Amino acid sequence: MELYSNKKNDTSKIKKDASVNDRIPDGLFLACPYCGAQMYNKQLGKYRVCAKCGYGFRLQARERIELLTQNFEEMDADIQMDHPDFPGYAEKLKRAQSQTELAESVLTGLADIEGERVALGIMDSYFMMGSLGSMTGEKITRLFEYATAHRLPVVLFTASGGARMQEGINSLMQMAKVSAAVAAHQEAKLLYLVVLTDPTTGGVTASFAMQGDITLAEPHALVGFAGARVIESTIHEKLPKDFQRVETLLENGFVDQIVPRSELARLIAQIVRLHTTEAE
Amino acid sequence: MPDILSGLKLFKRELTPAQVVKKSREDRFMAREIIDGIFTEFVELHGDRLGGDDMSIIGGIARLGTMPVTVIVVDKGIDIHDKLSKRNGSPEPWGYRKAQRLMQQANRFNRPIIMFVNTPGAFPGKEAEAQGQGEAIAKSILDSMKLTVPMISIIYGEGGSGGALALATADQVWMFQNATYSILSPEGFASILWKDSKRSEEAAEIMGLTAKDLLEKNIIEYIIPESRNHPRVFNLIRKRLTDEISSLNQLTPDELIVKRRNRFRAF
Numbered sequence: 001m002e003l004y005s006n007k008k009n010d011t012s013k014i015k016k017d018a019s020v021n022d023r024i025p026d027g028l029f030l031a032c033p034y035c036g037a038q039m040y041n042k043q044l045g046k047y048r049v050c051a052k053c054g055y056g057f058r059l060q061a062r063e064r065i066e067l068l069t070q071n072f073e074e075m076d077a078d079i080q081m082d083h084p085d086f087p088g089y090a091e092k093l094k095r096a097q098s099q100t101e102l103a104e105s106v107l108t109g110l111a112d113i114e115g116e117r118v119a120l121g122i123m124d125s126y127f128m129m130g131s132l133g134s135m136t137g138e139k140i141t142r143l144f145e146y147a148t149a150h151r152l153p154v155v156l157f158t159a160s161g162g163a164r165m166q167e168g169i170n171s172l173m174q175m176a177k178v179s180a181a182v183a184a185h186q187e188a189k190l191l192y193l194v195v196l197t198d199p200t201t202g203g204v205t206a207s208f209a210m211q212g213d214i215t216l217a218e219p220h221a222l223v224g225f226a227g228a229r230v231i232e233s234t235i236h237e238k239l240p241k242d243f244q245r246v247e248t249l250l251e252n253g254f255v256d257q258i259v260p261r262s263e264l265a266r267l268i269a270q271i272v273r274l275h276t277t278e279a280e
Numbered sequence: 281m282p283d284i285l286s287g288l289k290l291f292k293r294e295l296t297p298a299q300v301v302k303k304s305r306e307d308r309f310m311a312r313e314i315i316d317g318i319f320t321e322f323v324e325l326h327g328d329r330l331g332g333d334d335m336s337i338i339g340g341i342a343r344l345g346t347m348p349v350t351v352i353v354v355d356k357g358i359d360i361h362d363k364l365s366k367r368n369g370s371p372e373p374w375g376y377r378k379a380q381r382l383m384q385q386a387n388r389f390n391r392p393i394i395m396f397v398n399t400p401g402a403f404p405g406k407e408a409e410a411q412g413q414g415e416a417i418a419k420s421i422l423d424s425m426k427l428t429v430p431m432i433s434i435i436y437g438e439g440g441s442g443g444a445l446a447l448a449t450a451d452q453v454w455m456f457q458n459a460t461y462s463i464l465s466p467e468g469f470a471s472i473l474w475k476d477s478k479r480s481e482e483a484a485e486i487m488g489l490t491a492k493d494l495l496e497k498n499i500i501e502y503i504i505p506e507s508r509n510h511p512r513v514f515n516l517i518r519k520r521l522t523d524e525i526s527s528l529n530q531l532t533p534d535e536l537i538v539k540r541r542n543r544f545r546a547f
């Protein structure tokens with residue numbers, strides 16, 4: 001397919017300069033954003049997880065690729081679209097692109113996870129808060145379209161602060177655009193697996209993050225629709241500590257399992273295999 | 281210039297986006313009035329069958345001319361008590377689930393679905409989050425992508441964010457002349473982007489949230505001219521709905537779905 005022939009990277013070619021692991025010295029003292037426990041950077045280990053509560057520190061998309069896959073071929077790496085002429089937007093995008101080495105707030109491609117071939121999307125909260133721009137929506141839509149055409153499961157790691165304000169109504173339309181592609185993928189009876197990571201909010205929660213057949217989540221990830229501050233000022237009430245944490249979502253029936261980061265690859269592969277019929 | 285003339289000029293002059301925002305929030309057209317003005321034989325249907333019934337969404341079956349249709353209307357309420365109980369038209373998850381149930385029912389009986397939207401957005405509440413506000417909106421959008429009956433959504437006041445899109449994932453989206461449709465309120469936009477909610481007028485200018493702006497960008501298909509003569513507005517809507525639904529009815533279910541999905545694929 002021509003669409004995806006523009007650039008394919010394997011993991012060996014992915015630069016590591018931007019990696020949080022490399023940027024933060026081992027001896028640096030960090031506090032867990034969830035439980036507050038203090039620890040040395042190197043105590044987070046390769047999965048970058050709080051030793052006390054299991055919270056997964058936010059990862060860049062390319063770091064997650066390394067932790068999760070044996071082989072990754074990127075799709076639409078050089079995708080170009082017209083962006084609205086919003087004051088300061090072009091510069092902001094450029095800065096995010098150079099900081100994350102991503103074209104947009106999602107990295108998509110074909111991946112092998114413990115030997116299982118999947119269409120993989122990973123949102124990156126370091127890219128303009130993982131906001132949903134038209135190119136983000138376009139890349140995820142193409143991922144689903146490719147997966148539908150090639151009969152592949154889709155695995156999508158969500159992380160998003162919500163809408164891309166600078167794109168206005170077009171950002172909103174992405175929710176419907178991706179949903180249309182999810183609908184076609186569902187009709188082909190293919191698996192869509194979501195992994196909710198910290199934080200997943202706003203328009204992403206109100207669309208493809210909540211449309212999976214199976215929904216996994218990382219410990220203590222914040223997942224919700226409205227922002228906590230907006231809710232507090234609406235209802236004039238302080239919200240409890242675990243409000244919008246995935247443990248609460250699990251209790252309320254919106255998540256299938258909360259999975260430690262180190263277990264994710266194994267479990268994803270197992271679930272994918274359980275959806276592979278003999279005939280295939 | 282005599283007062284009467286300047287007054288007339290003022291009325292005819294095009295409103296600024298900030299003025300449209302203000303107007304869109306006034307109770308120019310009421311939910312029940314719209315239902316009674318456009319349809320006949322309305323039978324209201326309550327509840328999501330999952331444990332809730334959100335009064336901010338009025339749903340039911342009615343006739344458009346002779347054709348049975350499903351009607352779903354966001355209601356902001358009339359008096360202060362009514363408005364409080366309907367959170368000024370901000371649905372709870374069980375409101376969206378009630379709409380989903382009625383959409384599925386419409387699909388089963390091959391009834392076109394006509395929706396009227398007037399919401400500042402989905403309700404940002406504690407219980408709303410606990411009950412899955414995100415999931416409720418996500419499912420409304422996804423379900424809408426699969427229904428094989430004609431769907432037309434009309435924004436008659438505010439079209440706020442995902443809470444509006446949940447009921448505006450349709451074959452056609454129309455707007456009243458003084459309605460708005462946007463990613464969030466100009467106040468929210470200004471406070472997020474500039475950390476200053478007082479710059480909302482400026483935000484309204486650049487957000488492109490008026491019907492005219494959105495028609496240019498193909499986000500909507502049609503602008504309904506407003507008039508103080510409401511029956512005239514309703515007659516126009518009835519006529520146009522009848523025409524558009526009969527042409528959508530010419531399509532096969534597959535063609536209809538493909539066309540609806542492509543409508544959004546273009547963004």
Ligand SMILES: [Zn+2]
Nearest residue numbers: 032035050053
């Ligand atoms: Zn911790």
